[in-house]
Amino acid sequence: MYTNIFKRRTCGRFLEKSFCYLLIFVINPSFFIFEILVVRPIVVKTYNLSQYKHVFHIMCSTFCFINIIGNMMLCILTGTSLKGTVCSDSYCAQCETNRPAAAWHCATCNTCVLRRDHHCFFLSRCIGLQNQRYYILYVGYLFIALGYSTYYNYYYILTKFEDDDLYLSVFRVLNPLLRYVTPEPLAMKELYVLFLFLNSGLVIWSGVLFWFHMRNVFRGVTAREYKHSRGVAWVEMKKNFVSVFGTRWYWAILWPLADSPLPTGGIKYD
Ligand SMILES: [Zn+2]
Ligand SMILES: [Zn+2]
Incomplete structure (x- = not known):
C-alpha cells in the first residue's frame, strides 16, 4: 500500500515537473x-x-515577458523548505524535525x-513566505500580458476573416449545430476563433487568481x-503588503532581480 502511494506521488511529481x-x-x-x-x-x-x-509595443511586450519568466524562475529557485532549521515551536512527524509556529507541512x-x-x-x-512575491508578480504579469495579447490577437484574427x-x-464554435444551417466552409479559420476563446479564458482565469492572491x-x-479573513485598516494593509513584497517593493514589482528584503520581526522563526 505504501509502495503504491509512493509510486503515485512520484508519478504525480514527474507530471508536475514536466508540465x-x-x-x-x-x-x-x-x-x-x-x-x-x-x-x-x-x-x-x-x-x-x-x-x-x-x-512602444515591442518594449512593453518584452518587459512583460522578462517579468513573467524572471518571476517564474525565481519562484521555483527560491528555497522554501525548512528542513534542517533549528527551532522549538512545534514538531512535524513527517519531517521528523522541529519547526516554527508559522510553518505547515506540504x-x-x-x-x-x-x-x-x-x-x-x-x-x-x-x-510560502520566501517566494510569494515572485508567484504573485508572475500571475500579475501573466494577466497583463494575456490581456494585452488578446486585444491584438483579436485585430490579427480579424484580418483573416x-x-x-x-x-x-x-x-x-459556440453552437456546433449551426454548421448544418450556415454555409460552409470556414473550417481552419475556426481554429483562430478557438485560440481567441482560449486566450480570453486565460485572461479571466489569471485575473481572478491575481485578485484572489492580492x-x-x-x-x-x-x-x-x-474564508475567515476580514477587511483591515489601511496601515495594516500596507504592513501586510510589505511583508510579502519586501521593503523595496517599488523595485520588486518592476524587476524580478531587484533586491527587496523582507522585514524582520513579523514572523516568528524560533
Ligand atoms: Zn514537515
Ligand atoms: Zn508543496
Missing part, C-alpha cells in the same frame, strides 16, 4: 515569439501603426514551508485562511 519545464521552455517563449514575429508585423501593416507605437513537497500559502501545480513548488465571417464563426496579501492571510 513546469514545458511552461518555462516551450509554451511561454513560443507564445512570445508568435506574438512578436507573427501577430505584430500583420497588425502594424494592416492598421498602419506609427513607428513610435511600434517600438505532502507533495514532503517538507515544512514557512507561512505556506499553497502548492502550485504549474510551478511544481510550494508557495472577411465581412461578418468572424461573428458567424464565433456562433458556430486580496489575501492585503488582509495578511494565506490561501487556506481566506
Whole structure:
C-alpha cells in the first residue's frame, strides 16, 4: 500500500515537473515569439501603426515577458523548505524535525514551508513566505500580458476573416449545430476563433487568481485562511503588503532581480 502511494506521488511529481519545464521552455517563449514575429508585423501593416507605437509595443511586450519568466524562475529557485532549521515551536512527524509556529507541512513537497500559502501545480513548488512575491508578480504579469495579447490577437484574427465571417464563426464554435444551417466552409479559420476563446479564458482565469492572491496579501492571510479573513485598516494593509513584497517593493514589482528584503520581526522563526 505504501509502495503504491509512493509510486503515485512520484508519478504525480514527474507530471508536475514536466508540465513546469514545458511552461518555462516551450509554451511561454513560443507564445512570445508568435506574438512578436507573427501577430505584430500583420497588425502594424494592416492598421498602419506609427513607428513610435511600434517600438512602444515591442518594449512593453518584452518587459512583460522578462517579468513573467524572471518571476517564474525565481519562484521555483527560491528555497522554501525548512528542513534542517533549528527551532522549538512545534514538531512535524513527517519531517521528523522541529519547526516554527508559522510553518505547515506540504505532502507533495514532503517538507515544512514557512507561512505556506499553497502548492502550485504549474510551478511544481510550494508557495510560502520566501517566494510569494515572485508567484504573485508572475500571475500579475501573466494577466497583463494575456490581456494585452488578446486585444491584438483579436485585430490579427480579424484580418483573416472577411465581412461578418468572424461573428458567424464565433456562433458556430459556440453552437456546433449551426454548421448544418450556415454555409460552409470556414473550417481552419475556426481554429483562430478557438485560440481567441482560449486566450480570453486565460485572461479571466489569471485575473481572478491575481485578485484572489492580492486580496489575501492585503488582509495578511494565506490561501487556506481566506474564508475567515476580514477587511483591515489601511496601515495594516500596507504592513501586510510589505511583508510579502519586501521593503523595496517599488523595485520588486518592476524587476524580478531587484533586491527587496523582507522585514524582520513579523514572523516568528524560533
Ligand atoms: Zn514537515
Ligand atoms: Zn508543496
